Amino acid sequence: MLSVRANPEVSLKNIVVATDFSPASELALDHAMSIARHYDSKILLLHALAPAPPPQPGLEVQSRGRHESLEDAEQKLMAEAGKCADIECERRLLVGTAVEVVDQILALDHIDLIVVGTHGTRGFRKLLIGSAADRIFHHVRCPVLVIGPSVPREKAAWNPKRILLATDLQSDEARAVEYATTIAEEHNARLALLHVTMPSRPPYPQDSEAIIAPYFQSRLRELVSYRARGDYPAETRVEFDYDPVVAIIKVLIEETIDLLILSVHPKEPWTSHFSHNAHRIVAEAPCPALIVQREL
Numbered sequence: 001m002l003s004v005r006a007n008p009e010v011s012l013k014n015i016v017v018a019t020d021f022s023p024a025s026e027l028a029l030d031h032a033m034s035i036a037r038h039y040d041s042k043i044l045l046l047h048a049l050a051p052a053p054p055p056q057p058g059l060e061v062q063s064r065g066r067h068e069s070l071e072d073a074e075q076k077l078m079a080e081a082g083k084c085a086d087i088e089c090e091r092r093l094l095v096g097t098a099v100e101v102v103d104q105i106l107a108l109d110h111i112d113l114i115v116v117g118t119h120g121t122r123g124f125r126k127l128l129i130g131s132a133a134d135r136i137f138h139h140v141r142c143p144v145l146v147i148g149p150s151v152p153r154e155k156a157a158w159n160p161k162r163i164l165l166a167t168d169l170q171s172d173e174a175r176a177v178e179y180a181t182t183i184a185e186e187h188n189a190r191l192a193l194l195h196v197t198m199p200s201r202p203p204y205p206q207d208s209e210a211i212i213a214p215y216f217q218s219r220l221r222e223l224v225s226y227r228a229r230g231d232y233p234a235e236t237r238v239e240f241d242y243d244p245v246v247a248i249i250k251v252l253i254e255e256t257i258d259l260l261i262l263s264v265h266p267k268e269p270w271t272s273h274f275s276h277n278a279h280r281i282v283a284e285a286p287c288p289a290l291i292v293q294r295e296l
Contacts, residue, residue, distance in 0.1 A: 010182040012039045016105065016114045018046050021076050024117030027156060028147045029080060031288060032115040033087055034158035035145075042088040044108070047077045048101040049093060106139050114140065117147040118282060143179060144291045148282045160187055160258035166194045166248050166281075167263065169219055172295040176263035177223050179292055181232040183259065192235040193220040194251055196244040213238045245280045252286055260289045 017032045019025035029045070036043050049070065073093055081091040094101050105114070165180040167173055184191040195216045200209050220236040241247035252260060262281065282289050 010179050012112045013041050014044070014110050014112045015041050016044045016046060016108065016111050018048070018105075018114065018116040019077070019080055020047065021080065022117065024147065024149065026080075026117075027151065027153055028115050028117035028145075029083065030153070030156035031145065031147055031158065032113075033084060034156055035113070035115075036084075036087045038158050041112075042090070043084055044111075045077065045081050045084070045089055045091045046105070047073055047091075047093050049073050049095045051095055051097065111140075111142045113142055114144045115147070116144065118149055140293060143293075146282045146289045146291060148285050148289065150284055150286045151288055152286070160184075161189045162255060162257045163189050163191050163259045163261065164194055164252060164255065164257045165191070165223075165261045166196070167220070167223070168244075169195055169216070171265055173223055173263055174295060176261055176292040176294070179290060180261045181224060181234075184232060184234075189258075190235070191232060192237055192251075192255065192257075193223060194237045194239065194248065195220055196239045196241055196247040198242065199240040209240055245284070248281055249284050249286075257287050260285050260287055261292065262289060263292045263294045265294045 012035060015032050015036055017025075017029050019029060032043055035041065052069075070093070077091045077093060081089050094104050096104065105111075160183060163180055163184050165173075165176060167176070180191060183189065197212065197216060200212065216238045217236040220238075221234075224232050224234050237251065239247040239251065248260075251257070260281070262278065264278065278291075282291075
């Protein structure tokens, strides 16, 4: 049976914001600032700069250009930090490859939330693909709020009134449930739990689905019934589709969801979540996605 253990109350007091100075990163910072004002949080604003190639003999201009790049990055980072006038904000410039930057982020202490945008074509966009993505989602212990390219700017206010937790019901969802229910309680929000499963085969697909749906709805209700602080009223929804991404995006749009919550398993590749590419959900979701790591 799927286990759900009680967890301490959610705290988002220390927020890391990854920026590459793109419009997506600006929107991510807007979201982070709204969250920081709600929780009276501190923001650590990070920018990743790719390492310069080894200088060639006689090419002093290359070294000077590198210095100017660092200076330019510092100025841009200072300008971004200036937007956080009413929020405690520290800025930090990181130098390294995507994986090296991930390791530097993971080495930081007391992180409660990482916020990143995905429009950009450089910098922190690389954190969401390939080995860097697998590394961060395998090792990070805090949730990651991803602002995808389909998220409109007006959704930057942290006041989610419709929250969707999508689950494959495969392992411990305690942390994702705790974040979903606690945020829902704080905002008096409507909470829905969604599971997507394969359609039934002929000759009686509708009859089979009528039997299967109540079973999965019961399992979804179990998720919130084990909470230490008691049940939180949550709707349950079971969708039948060969492509879970399509089904999830459909529900997000139909229900005008403000916040999507997903969980990833630290032992599974980021791209295998829900038996499909999890980054497809992030890329197509019309709302922010809170990615929470499952318990081992």
